[in-house]
Amino acid sequence: NIPLAERALAPLARHPNLLVIRGNHDFWTRPAAIAAVVDRLGGRLLSNQVHTLRRGAGRVELVAIEDPYVPL
Numbered sequence: 001n002i003p004l005a006e007r008a009l010a011p012l013a014r015h016p017n018l019l020v021i022r023g024n025h026d027f028w029t030r031p032a033a034i035a036a037v038v039d040r041l042g043g044r045l046l047s048n049q050v051h052t053l054r055r056g057a058g059r060v061e062l063v064a065i066e067d068p069y070v071p072l
Contacts, residue, residue: 002030006037018043019051021064
């Protein structure tokens with residue numbers, strides 16, 4: 001349900017680190033709709049990418065693999 005997903009993410013709108021990785025249901029049903037929600041909320045959609053979050057000397061690598069069965 002896209003409107004429900006948007007309402008759930010709305011409190012995070014415009015947060016500087018709003019990163020979204022679509023799940024299997026998002027990917028196989030309406031991936032463009034989820035991408036549009038993320039865009040409206042000012043977030044960044046990670047799609048088959050790696051993103052590094054840093055704080056001080058620490059870091060966390062987010063690996064966004066949407067579908068391991070479809071060749072890139």
